[in-house]
Amino acid sequence: MPVTLKDIAKKTGVSVSTVSRVLSGDKAISVQTQQTVRKAAKKMGYRVNTVARSLKMNRTYTVGFVCPEITNEFFMKIAKGVEQELKQSGYSVIICTSNENVEDEARSLRILREKCVDGMIIIPCSNEGMHIKELFGDSCPVVLADRLVDDFKTDAVLVNNEAASFDLVDGLIKKGKKRIAFLGGNELITSAKERFSGYLKALKENNIAVEPELIRFGDFYLQSGYDIMKDFCEMKNPPKEFFISNYFMQVGAERYLQEYQKNKEDELTIVGFDNMDASPLFRFTERTAVQPMVAIGTEAARLLHRRIEGDKEAFPLISRFDVDWNVND
Amino acid sequence: MPVTLKDIAKKTGVSVSTVSRVLSGDKAISVQTQQTVRKAAKKMGYRVNTVARSLKMNRTYTVGFVCPEITNEFFMKIAKGVEQELKQSGYSVIICTSNENVEDEARSLRILREKCVDGMIIIPCSNEGMHIKELFGDSCPVVLADRLVDDFKTDAVLVNNEAASFDLVDGLIKKGKKRIAFLGGNELITSAKERFSGYLKALKENNIAVEPELIRFGDFYLQSGYDIMKDFCEMKNPPKEFFISNYFMQVGAERYLQEYQKNKEDELTIVGFDNMDASPLFRFTERTAVQPMVAIGTEAARLLHRRIEGDKEAFPLISRFDVDWNVND
DNA sequence: CTGTTAGCGCTTTCAT
């Protein structure tokens, strides 16, 4: 049985409230008593029961983080930023997954709601936000990261997707490339949409006609990158330049090329989003826009913290980071 | 303000205890009352407050998961197994990081202890276990994953490291290779030690003398793989076969080779542990032992669950998985 | 400076 304040009170002969005061650093206690209590607490191995404290204070010092997939390095870098930042203010983070579907997402949100988290950081798995609004709308602050939802306006932290993908595609065009294939992410998702806009904008500004057969959408995961790259390569007149919307689709695309194109002397070029530890091993990926993943998490955490503390300013606040640039080789 | 049982009681004219009974599925309540209460609860948007429930029941239905680094795909696959499995029994998981140091690990453990988790799954960052024992030793079940600690015997789930690395090294030797370099992980860590034993055993059984200059230990992270590979390649008489102790060190080693050896026609061969999405892009890695990462998590979770439910059988229980084999190309 | 008291929201005997 864990030691409680009562046990310490009994042992030291003071009241429970005095023990509570000492242990929560109340200065208005005689040095004498402080010492006695602290010593006893230490000796008895006292650990505060935060469940009881939370019930009393109506504050759990816990925030929820929901993302589509927990083994995804991109999401976890954001989670790392969140955790690092919030830890400093005494919060812990419960990480939940939506497994890329709205039902699981809603389930996770419900659990977190019942655990009485003080705030939520969500990387939504779709463009739907009603379930978020219903559960947390007016009771607990919510910050979105990486993506927005259509039907719930709240604080969010993202990157300048359109500008970055414009720059990437425009760069290829300036080098004389005109047939640039587009490997998109899940079309429901903000970042996929915005990166596509950037692509279109670059073509338009350079007066290049859109070729619908050069545009394909996947789901931001490896297999879709593999499959789409395969389809492109099997066209009668395959493109040689590619914009790939995220890291995992790059891995898939590079794997396809590695398996089936290794002996061909084609000069293929890939540009796209993000850069991870293994990226320098990619053979065709040339230039990438790299999101400041940890910083996205840190910023989302800061924003959330402000809201938890009661800051009502400029709601909703959408914060956009610029990407960094990476050149391979 | 969230709706409480009291609110529902007031609204429906029954007592708080009746509402509680209905909502926790007690059958000994008139169908009439059940309906009324349920309807009211739904209409008012009632959500149980698990903080209060936990305090009363002395059970939080929360377990802690502590690992050295949250952005590490290997650890997160284990976490995924844990989360998937435990979710089915109504538990949620708080994931914390030790940042690869014992102080942070102890800090995380303390927080989890204060949050009154029902159990712990730990991937320890070193061979030290006293802080774990002191905090949880007799109050709350602890299962270790991937690694053991020296001074605290408890349930654990690992793989057959020695046998796997023996097989890998022996395989190279049988192909006539005699100078196999060893790139080790953090020497404090079980898996690093056991993989080294397997290497030594393979040399010994094949009557090959150990060459100390072919043995180097890193820390299981990319940079150490890079650095050690560099050192090996800069020897007067560099080895051509390598055993690399984990995936991240493989990435580092492959990156070094990619940067500095790309035009040389050396026939280098790498074997080692684990296989991730990007592994097929590795140029030199030939054969790997792949740990069933998700299954390790699942098993650890099952074990923990049994202990939480009070199973005292055969303590401590050490469960070892066999690895799978992967051949590149 | 310290003790007494009340109560956070819930579950659970014990009555009835």
Place this chain on the structure above:
DNA sequence: ATGAAAGCGCTAACAG
């Protein structure tokens, strides 16, 4: 079948 009452461990007025 239902209600009254106690209490989980803690904090916070309010007294003194």
